[in-house]
Amino acid sequence: MVLGIRALNAAEVPDGAKDARRLLAHALTVESGRLTLVLPDPVTPEQTAVFQNLIARRAARVPVSHLTGQRMFYGRTFCVSGDVLDPRPETETLIEAALAQPFQRVLDLGTGSGCILLTLVAERDGATGMGVDLSEAALSVAVANGRALNLAHRVAFAQGSWFAALQGSEERFDLIVSNPPYIAADEMADLSPEVRDHEPRMALTDEGDGLAAYRAIMADAPEHMKPGGRLMVEIGPTQGAKVRAMMLAAGLAPVAVLRDMDGRDRVVLGGKPRV
Numbered sequence: 001m002v003l004g005i006r007a008l009n010a011a012e013v014p015d016g017a018k019d020a021r022r023l024l025a026h027a028l029t030v031e032s033g034r035l036t037l038v039l040p041d042p043v044t045p046e047q048t049a050v051f052q053n054l055i056a057r058r059a060a061r062v063p064v065s066h067l068t069g070q071r072m073f074y075g076r077t078f079c080v081s082g083d084v085l086d087p088r089p090e091t092e093t094l095i096e097a098a099l100a101q102p103f104q105r106v107l108d109l110g111t112g113s114g115c116i117l118l119t120l121v122a123e124r125d126g127a128t129g130m131g132v133d134l135s136e137a138a139l140s141v142a143v144a145n146g147r148a149l150n151l152a153h154r155v156a157f158a159q160g161s162w163f164a165a166l167q168g169s170e171e172r173f174d175l176i177v178s179n180p181p182y183i184a185a186d187e188m189a190d191l192s193p194e195v196r197d198h199e200p201r202m203a204l205t206d207e208g209d210g211l212a213a214y215r216a217i218m219a220d221a222p223e224h225m226k227p228g229g230r231l232m233v234e235i236g237p238t239q240g241a242k243v244r245a246m247m248l249a250a251g252l253a254p255v256a257v258l259r260d261m262d263g264r265d266r267v268v269l270g271g272k273p274r275v
Contacts, residue, residue: 104127
């Protein structure tokens with residue numbers, strides 16, 4: 001493992017020691033917490049080769065989650081790949097806000113791995129939901145996660161752009177959630193290589209000002225919400241005021257901007273008036 005740490009440090013990979021440990025555990029097919037217990041055991045040539053390959057790919061800035069094929073989110077393990085965004089701790093701000101009030105039927109726009117939809121359904125007894133995404137590959141990941149979490153009977157997935165995936169449906173939802181692409185095109189170069197080069201570009205940026213998805217969502221969200229229903233969207237830390245104004249203009253009230261664990265604006269939520 002020492003050589004792995006040195007290689008990652010030489011490549012200026014952040015938290016190289018932590019990543020080397022996780023990759024060694026993956027190569028040995030043990031949980032990270034048990035790695036110390038198995039380190040004295042002999043390592044086979046095959047395991048050594050697997051570990052060396054993982055280190056080389058991580059040194060090239062491939063995300064650890066893509067190397068292991070999974071990422072933890074809200075206490076559950078989700079399958080991930082280069083076809084979906086990695087679930088991020090900041091998104092748990094949206095989860096906590098959604099769970100603060102009752103809901104039974106939820107719609108997740110741009111579902112990606114399905115981590116938001118599946119977490120909400122798993123945390124709320126009897127809740128069901130639908131996830132939509134423009135990417136067929138992303139939907140395949142979401143479907144697999146639904147099966148792995150034994151939630152396939154409580155969720156459905158549809159391909160399409162935002163509400164277009166619901167064309168012909170008159171269903172109204174208690175809760176609509178989304179973590180849309182909000183990175184402006186001129187901000188992409190500043191992202192880490194792990195994100196910029198390995199996560200799906202269409203899930204990161206609208207190739208414009210980073211607000212196009214919110215405009216599309218606000219235009220149609222009210223007609224898909226039940227009276228008293230809620231809309232929650234994740235945002236970039238500088239977008240709170242603009243997205244809040246969009247919700248108000250769409251007739252949603254009250255509207256609030258919530259901060260994440262680091263004190264940055266992270267979620268904008270609005271309710272549909274009951275009358």
